[in-house]
Amino acid sequence: MHLNVFTQCTPSPPVEGQWRNPADPTVTGYRQLSYWTELARKLESACVDALFFADVHGIYDVYRGSWAPALEHAVQIPAVDPMLVIPAAAAVTEHLGFAVTFSTTYHAPYECARVFSSLDHFTDGRIAWNIVTSYLGSAEANGLGEHLAHDLRYDRGDEYMEVVRALWERSWDDDAVVCDRAAGVFVDPTRVRQIDHRGQWYTVRGPHQCEPSPQRTPVLYQAGDSDRGMTFAARHAEVAFLTLADPEAGRAKLADLRRRVIEQGRAPDAVKALQGMPVMVGRTKEEAKAKADLFMSLVSHEGMLTKWCGWMGIDLAAYPDDAPVGDIRSEGSRGLLGFLARIDPERAWTVADVRRIVAVPPRVHLRRMLYGTPEKVADRMEEWLEVSGIDGFNLFCCPPASGVEDVCDLLIPELQRRGLFRTAYDPGERTLRERYFGTGRARLPYEGAEPALAAPH
Numbered sequence: 001m002h003l004n005v006f007t008q009c010t011p012s013p014p015v016e017g018q019w020r021n022p023a024d025p026t027v028t029g030y031r032q033l034s035y036w037t038e039l040a041r042k043l044e045s046a047c048v049d050a051l052f053f054a055d056v057h058g059i060y061d062v063y064r065g066s067w068a069p070a071l072e073h074a075v076q077i078p079a080v081d082p083m084l085v086i087p088a089a090a091a092v093t094e095h096l097g098f099a100v101t102f103s104t105t106y107h108a109p110y111e112c113a114r115v116f117s118s119l120d121h122f123t124d125g126r127i128a129w130n131i132v133t134s135y136l137g138s139a140e141a142n143g144l145g146e147h148l149a150h151d152l153r154y155d156r157g158d159e160y161m162e163v164v165r166a167l168w169e170r171s172w173d174d175d176a177v178v179c180d181r182a183a184g185v186f187v188d189p190t191r192v193r194q195i196d197h198r199g200q201w202y203t204v205r206g207p208h209q210c211e212p213s214p215q216r217t218p219v220l221y222q223a224g225d226s227d228r229g230m231t232f233a234a235r236h237a238e239v240a241f242l243t244l245a246d247p248e249a250g251r252a253k254l255a256d257l258r259r260r261v262i263e264q265g266r267a268p269d270a271v272k273a274l275q276g277m278p279v280m281v282g283r284t285k286e287e288a289k290a291k292a293d294l295f296m297s298l299v300s301h302e303g304m305l306t307k308w309c310g311w312m313g314i315d316l317a318a319y320p321d322d323a324p325v326g327d328i329r330s331e332g333s334r335g336l337l338g339f340l341a342r343i344d345p346e347r348a349w350t351v352a353d354v355r356r357i358v359a360v361p362p363r364v365h366l367r368r369m370l371y372g373t374p375e376k377v378a379d380r381m382e383e384w385l386e387v388s389g390i391d392g393f394n395l396f397c398c399p400p401a402s403g404v405e406d407v408c409d410l411l412i413p414e415l416q417r418r419g420l421f422r423t424a425y426d427p428g429e430r431t432l433r434e435r436y437f438g439t440g441r442a443r444l445p446y447e448g449a450e451p452a453l454a455a456p457h
């Protein structure tokens, strides 16, 4: 099983309101490197696959048509840049992977390629990129890039992938750096080439600025949930980050993803599936209950509404209670509406329903969370693995800091006892890609959609 821990470089990840817990150090720790280095060390001591950083650009300003609620409830603001945390966390670890969110809407592809090559060098091949097209439009106001309509963002994302993959895979030969001191030649220019990309959205000449890194292309994660998002994942992703409603429904969704992967000319197992889930563990039932009571009492409903309205691109405060959500069109994420349809396809969900659900989202209901004693949570994880066919989990640890300790000190030993999780990193799996796909597979396989990338010249 693959296990990631999900986080955000903000005071209260990932459930709004937890900054009010005075015992949680994340509220100031998020902006201190020591917080992140300690977290990385802890995760490595438990043999976790990777630390996953979600991230947004801009501010949540959809709910009530204002950005004030985001500030009041610390909804991914204030924040620091996760890319800058990774070198420090990598310096104190050897095996832990790092998956980081980076937007195709708000960064140029040339910059993306350079940043991820740098991180792949610094981590010695432990980096993954969570490709997002960004649901928040507000960063456009800061000059970061045009926030296109939902599907167009993915179309542009497809072209973005062509550019970055060409820079990573085609621009430099492995033996381009000759470092010939006698001849005075560092790089042989005949082994480096321009990519000469001219497309609808991008014109990028190249060459790439970085020499090839251990993985060349970072491990590609993707989390789009809409029809167009799933096609994008099927085309590009090596790891799909899913939020499936339940194991049974998850199986159907996963079959759909695998069908799309095959349609793209790729092997069905070319994509690993990780289920994102909140987890809360206590040594005993009573301890878990006490943790849950405190946690739930701190959930900020206004904060949740702020986040979900931003996510969906719908201001739920602007509609009457009985308005059917199915009739509201938006250019934000289609994820929540799809999720509701999967919970109950027959139901005509109204704005009031969504407001209520979003205030304490379905995944944060104890019934849907991975919640309870280590044995109970491990049972539930086994059920997920068996019934849905997922490859592992991206865990939202609750509460943010002590929740990580509970996962590492209580849950993982139980998973190890059952033989479900590694007790040591495999020394043959040098890079993060090899941890997912096996020793010797540090580089992207050339398959299906982009055969042209197979030829280096």
Ligand SMILES: Cc1cc2nc3c(=O)[nH]c(=O)nc-3n(C[C@H](O)[C@H](O)[C@H](O)COP(=O)(O)O)c2cc1C
Pocket: 053, 054, 055, 056, 057, 101, 103, 131, 132, 133, 134, 135, 136, 223, 224, 225, 226, 227, 228, 229, 230, 241, 242, 243, 276, 332, 333, 334, 335
């Ligand atoms: C589980 C999950 C996690 C996501 N994490 C982020 C994130 O950290 N930052 C971001 O900008 N978008 C994030 N997204 C948004 C998606 O990448 C995508 O841009 C958005 O959901 C719209 O596409 P969709 O309608 O296909 O879901 C996430 C989506 C899902 C489903």
